[in-house]
Amino acid sequence: FAVSAVIITICTMNSIFQYSDKSVVFTYFFVFGLSAITLSFLITTFFSRAKTAVAVGTLSFLGAYFPYYTVIDATVPMAVKVAASLLSPTAFALGTVNFADYERAHVGLRWSNIWKASSGVNFLVCLLMMVFDAIVYCAIGLYLDKVLPQEYGVQLPWNFFCTLEFWKGKNKKPILDGDNKHSCGEVNEWKNDYSNEATQYFEPTIEAVSLDLKQQENDGRCLQIRKLRKVYKTPKGKCCAVNDLQLSLYENQILALLGHNGAGKSTTISMLVGLLPPSSGDALVFGKNILTDMEKIRKQLGVCPQHDILFPELTVKEHLEIYGILKGIEDDALGVEVHQMINEIGLHDKMNTIVRALSGGMRRKLSLAIALIGNSKVVILDEPTSGMDPYSMRSTWQLIKRFKKGRVILLTTHSMDEADVLGDRIAIMANGSLRCCGSSPFLKHRYGVGYTLTLVKQSPCASAAADIVFRHVPSAALLTDVGSEMSFRLPLASASSFEGLFREIESHIESQCNTTVIEGKNTDIEKNCGIESYGISVTTLEEVFLRVAGSDCVENEPYDSVKDNVDVEVVLEPCFGSADTKVRSTKGDSWLSTKTANKIFSAICSSFVLIFSTFCGVLGLCQTKNHCLVENAETPSFLEHFKALVIKRAICARRDKRTIAFQLLVPALFLFLGLLMLKLKPHPDQVSVTLTTDFFNPLLQSGGGGGPISFNLSLSTAHEVANHVKGGWIQKQKPRTYKFPNAEQAMADATYIAGPQMGPSLLSMSEYLITSLNESYQSRLLCEHSPEVRLLSFMWVDQTILQPSTRNFGRDLDAFSAAIIVNIAFSFIPSSFAVPIVKEREVKAKHQQIISGVSILAYWISTYVWDFISYLLPASLAMFFFYVFGLEQFVGRHNFGPTLFMLLGYGPAVAASTYALTFFFTDYSVAQNVVLLVHFFSGLILMVISFIMGLIRATKHANKFLKNIFRLSPGFCLADGLASLALRRQGMKLGSGEAPLDWNVTGASICYLMLESVIYFVLVMGFDLLPSMPLCWISVRSWCTQRLGNKYYSNLPKGITEPFIAPAVESHASVLEDEDEDVRAERLRVLSGAAKDSIIYLKNLRKVYPGGANQPEKVAVQCLSFSVQEGECFGFLGTNGAGKSSTLSMLSGEGHPTEGTAYIFGKDILSHPKASHQHVGYCPQFDALLELLTVREHLELYARIKGVSKSRFNQVVEDKLTEFDLWPQANKPSCSLSGGNKRKLSVAIAMIGDPPLVFLDEPST
Structure with a gap:
């Protein structure tokens, strides 16, 4: 923040802070920046989601400014101002009072006078309070970060700082012997203790280890998990995610941890790395306990998480350099190790590429490199090869094998081949418990289920093949019979029957081959069993996994209730050790017997x-x-789609309580607190002014005093003071002398002394009265705007006796402040509109709904209606608060209607304008923050600018013109309309009439809001329909690339610029030199029109992504031409970056081809996108x-x-x-x-x- 403070100081040194010491100005902004940073840190401790923290943080920061309105008056005691300064924005605002006073006196704030108070505020106190606030915020933030419950991390007790261990830095030593009392130590003493609950212990099958590995346990050179346990509280009760896990991982070995989804693998890893606190038990990492020595453990720990946690704007090299420094690599060795690791993972050509531009497989390689760099002694790899193509997967396996020396590696995976190749030892978990652990040969021998015989039939209807198998092996079991392939399970004991079985199968295959060469000879069905080929395999690791974990794959899943809409109820009764799920029927017999369930679960595992x-x-x-299928599907109507989408928004709103509270309640709360501060603002009585005819004397005299001449105001100083007094109303008088005890104080007060001296230059009685009473809270006289009304007022004064009348000036000013507060509060509402839209587009959920049949109009209409309905609550609360706080300027008899019309018009207008802004964002958290700032500045800031320009005679005409542009912002319309209502009676909104609905009061704002509600919505529809329109924009695209350049064009939002990527003039469909003969034949077949009857066919489909500043264009798909027949399962293979996802993206309508096209059910995806996609199901990557x-x-x-x-x-x-x-x-x-x-x-x-x-x-x- 120091750089920002320097920039602000430089920008204001010759304008705003012309006379103040520049070091004082820099210190003022720098100290405030420190307090703002620590305040932000304090706010983050309460939240686990960035979007909520940013929104509430912004709201809290603005709300911390409100006490300034209450304590700004000079009559407020200093102690109250110090208390209010505990909020650093208030302390910052109070400091501006001193700057304004001293700058106006041409003295400025300096280090020599910061301790002197002015207007009841001491600048030194403000400065010290901001420093104190920064220290307090930091201390409270650090404390709350330790004790508040978080999604990740170990929570400390509230009084942890009172313990002796905290101050001495000593850790409680864990128990290292074989005793079973492995408690969680002091860190877990305040947690619920589940260790005494009844459990059903499952004895796992563990392969005995060698003496060398046993010695590692004694020497502390391994990772020992000792009765680790994690229990979650769910709505249905307690659920044990990890149940007394006891396991050892040894140096120079890789332990492959397997388990179905929800088996407890990720929970175990989270406890080992310190993200989750265990409920009981512990683990030792090279002799250090995870409960007390986690900071030391992390220095030698490397983790590759399941989902990549990378910085999108950093390059590959920068990532490794940062993590290398964090892991303590010396500076002279850092560069060498970084380049070595980059070469190991095969990303040398991507070394300076930002992560955002890497493919999924490349990101996984980078995450793996981060885990391995720095000679990490313990490496945890959570599915490191997920998303990789087979080639990259194999190379990654070799890399992990090379790096296992001197390390303890824990690997989780769903790939049985990966576990078989890499795992020195393999552990299988189910329902949080360890089922078995040992080498791959040990597990296959221990859980071997026999052999698998696979027969390929000549035709799907051939059934004689099964008779042969059952005749030789009666105990065989049929596993699958799909299409032309069938498989059998053969027990190990039946190996002696294999010879006869194989001879008969081979004889049938040979006889079939002999009979087919005899032309015209028919083969009897009994002699031809239809077997084309066969194969046999032994037990695989996958089969071992299915047998071990399959029977328990879903028993311990915590869920609310299952099959709500049928007559079946699944009741979960958590039993620690092996959770039992009882299935019962609420009507009739049980839908699934225990015997049948065991057969199903033992055959199929959830993972596969x-x-x-x-x-x-x-x-x-x-x-x-x-x-x-006509019996299942109908053609849905617009209303059915609308209903489905509204139900979706309602369900999401019901569950996302934080967002709803932020959207509906927080703005209302913000408004309430702001109006409350205005209500508490003191309104001291002003000195009354008696109106007499004596004031009509053309020469106004004021009293003066004299005394000993000890300080003379020189003529030059007097002229300087006079030149800075506005209005030219200084009366020329004879020189007078005053006695001032302090020269600086005299200069500071010179303006106020000279101010009351008014003389013949006063033009009229009305100007004098208005000038004299500009601070009055009691009365008003002669401040009409038009000359006609002013003339009538003078006539009335001359001919009528003046009667006492009271008008509340202060209430109008409070209403103006209320208009500002309303605009700030309502700026948060549109940001909540943007979040679900950008999030759905970010995760491709919107495209999934569109390709499923939803029309663009139905999608936006449903969103529009739901957001407007949700907006009605804060709008209603705002009107209610106007009544409660007595703001008649907004809810008076003549003002209620205009205020209501503006609030009702603001909702749909700001929603539609927000929808248009969302097309420029791909990240919902960024969209939320930027939309908030856009509506804040386009509303409040523009209103203040317009207000100031309207008061200055030289800019009044320009302001009238600029208002028509400013009103394109719904926020400005609301702010200007409310401000006009608030100041209408004071004449400060020049040109406005008396009627609240006049054009210059609220009429223009209301009309613009109604028009914007329609225009912006039409604009949104245009933005969304543009990508799906036929690609006839080649001239536009050519103009953009020629005039603006590829660099600028590539940075435009893809959702808008995609249609401009029209087919190139020249053809890229020429036959490649290395093109395979089959590929060429398929291309010619498609181009010749022979594939028109196919369910889908591609014709020279090509996709090119624009290059960056230093990168050429990337050809993702190069002239694909092939067809897929109805009833065919088409396999589409390729390495990472080969273009598979890009091709499917174009076929599904998400992306647009650069050249060529494709036909689905005979419809061109370019000219008929909706018709071609209405019967398509899409599962994205x-x-x-x-x-x-x-x-x-x-x-x-x-x-x-x-x-x-x-x-x-x-x-x-x-x-x-x-x-x-x-x-x-x-x-x-x-x-x-x-x-x-x-x-x-x-x-x-x-x-x-x-x-x-x-x-x-x-x-x-």
Whole structure:
């Protein structure tokens, strides 16, 4: 903030602070900056979400200025002002009073006079209070950061600073022997103790370790997890996420930790790295306890989290340099190690590329490098290869193997191949408990389930193949029979029967080959079993995992209730050790017996049900001949879409209590506090002025006094004082002498001494009275604006006896301040409008709704209506507060209507203008802050500028013109209209009439607000429809690139500029030199028109992304041409960055091709985007989910959007919950789902309504 203080000082040194010491000015702003930073830090301790913290922080900062209105009067005691200065914005505002007084006296604030009070304020006290505030805010913030409950981190007791260990810096030594009393130490003494509760202990299968590894435990050269336990409180009771986990990880080894979604892997990692406090138990990391020595542990800890935590604007090299410095790498060795790590992860050519421009796989490599740099002794890798292509995955495996020497590595993964290749030891968790741990051969031998025989049939209907298998191995079990492939489970004991089985299968295959070469010869069905080929494999690690963890994969899931809409109730009774889930029926018999449930759960694990369900679902779609299932789907109407979207907003609003409170209640609270401060503002009685005819004497004399001449005001000084007195009303008098005890005080008071001396230059009685009474709180006389009215007033004065009359000047000024407060409070409302819109676009949820059938008009109309309804509450509260605080300027008999019209017009106008602003943002938190600032400055600041310009004669004409431009902002319309109502009676809004609805009072504001409500909404529709319009903007695009340049063009919002990327004039569809023959043949087939009957085909589809300042254009998709037939499952493979997601993005309508096109059901995606996408289901690469909707509510939303008939609505939703095994998570919000369950939900959304075409972008990642 020092740089900002220097800039402010330089900018104001010759204008605002012309006479003050520049070091005083710099110190003033610098100290305030320190207090503002510490105040922001204090506010952040109460919040875990950035958007809420920013919004409430801004509101709190502005609210801390309100006490200034109450204590500014000189009659307020200094002790009260010091107390108010505990809020640093108030102390800062009070300091401006001293600056104003001393600058007006041409003296300025200096270090020699900062201790002298003026206007009842002491500048030195303000300065010291801001320093004191900074220290207090920092201390309170550090304390609250330790003791307040946070989403992550270990919470300390409120009195932790009273303990002896805190002051001496000594840690409580953990128990190191084999005793079972591994408590959490002092850190956990204030937590609920669950260790005495009854548990059902499950004895895991553990492979014995060698003596060398045992010696590591004795030497403290390993990671020991000792009865670690984590219990959460849920609405249904306590849920044990990690249950007495006891495990050892050894140096030079990789432990692969496996488990289904929700098994407790991530919770375990969070406790090991200090993000979550354990409920009981502990862990030792090279002899250091995670409860008491976490700061020391983190110095040798490297973590690759499940989701990349990177700085989007930093490069790869800068990331590694920062983390290298944090891990203590010496400066001379930092550069070498950074370059070595960059070469290891294969990102040398991306070394200076910012993270925002990296692909998902590259980001995972960078996260892995951050975990490994600095010679971290303990490395925790949470799914390090997720999102990588097979080539990158294999190279990453080799990298992890090379770096395991001298390290303890904990690896979690859902890839059984990865665990098999990397894991020296493999541990499997289920329901928070350890089930088994050992090497891969040990687990396969211990849990071997036999062999898997796979037969490929000649035709799907061939069934004689199964008879051969059962004849030789009666105990065989049929696993799958899908399409032309079937598989069997063969027990290990049946190995002796394999020879005869294989001979018979091979004989059938050979006889089939011999009979097919004989032309015209028919083969009998009994002799030809239809087997084309076969294969056999032994037990895999995946099968071991399914057998160990499959039977418990969902038992310990905490959820509210399952299958609400059917006659079944699942009751969760948490039992620590092995949580049991009892399934009972509320009507009739049990829907699922325990025996049947065990068979299902033992066969399929939740981690792999996604792949199986997706595969079966796609095959089912392949057999669908119609383009939509008539029995399930109807053509939804606009009202049905509108209803579905409003229900969505209502559910999100009901759950997002913080946002709703911020949108509806906080502005009202802010307004209430501001009006309360104005109400408490003192209004001291002013000296009364008696009006007599003596004032009509053309020469006004004032009293004066004389005394010994000890200080003479020189002529030059007198002229200087006179020149700075406005109005030219100084009477020329004979020189007079005054006695001043202090020369500086004399200069400071010179203006006020000279001020009352008024003489013949006074032009009229009215000017004198207005000037004399400009501070009056009691009366007003002759301040009409128009000459006609003024003339009538003079005639009235001359012919009528003056009668006493009282008019409340101060109330009008308070109403003007209230108008400012209203504008500040209402500036927060539009920022809450922007958040859900930008967030849905950021996570691609809006595109998911559009491609599912929602029209652009339905989307925006539903948003418009919901936001206006929600706006009515703060608007109503504002009117209520105007009544409570007696602001007749707003709610009087003639002013109620105009105020109500402005508030009602402001809501839709500011909502529509906010929607237009959201197209320029891709991050919802940035959008919230910028929208807040835009409406704040375009409303309040412009109103103040206009008000000042209206008072200055030279700028009145310019102000009238600028007002028409300023009124394009809804905030200015509201602020100017309220200010005009407040000051209408005082004549300070020149040109305004008496009627509240006159054009210059509120009429213009009301008309502009109504017009803006329509115009901005039409503009929003244009912005949103522009990308979906036919690409006929080649001339516009060419002009933009030629006139503005590629650099400027690439920085424009993509949502608006995408249509300008029109097909290039020249063709890039020429055959590549290295093009495969099959690819060339497919291209020629498509171009010749032979693929027109395909369900989808691409013709020279090409996508080019604009380059940056130093980067060339990137060709993401190069002239793709292929077709997909109905009933075909088309596999689309490629490395990271090959263009797979870009292609699917264009096919789904999210992106736009640079050249070429594609046809879906015979419709061109460019000229008929809605028609081509109305029967498409889309699962994007990254989950397009609404975090506040539950799994069931997601499916219900898209079922309504896709027009599922009411008669089958509940059945369709429940079928998807069953098919994708999502019943345990049915009533959980998507933000609390694991990554695997989110992918299952995304695929279920794509397939709901049975669309004939489904795009699945890495559905099982």
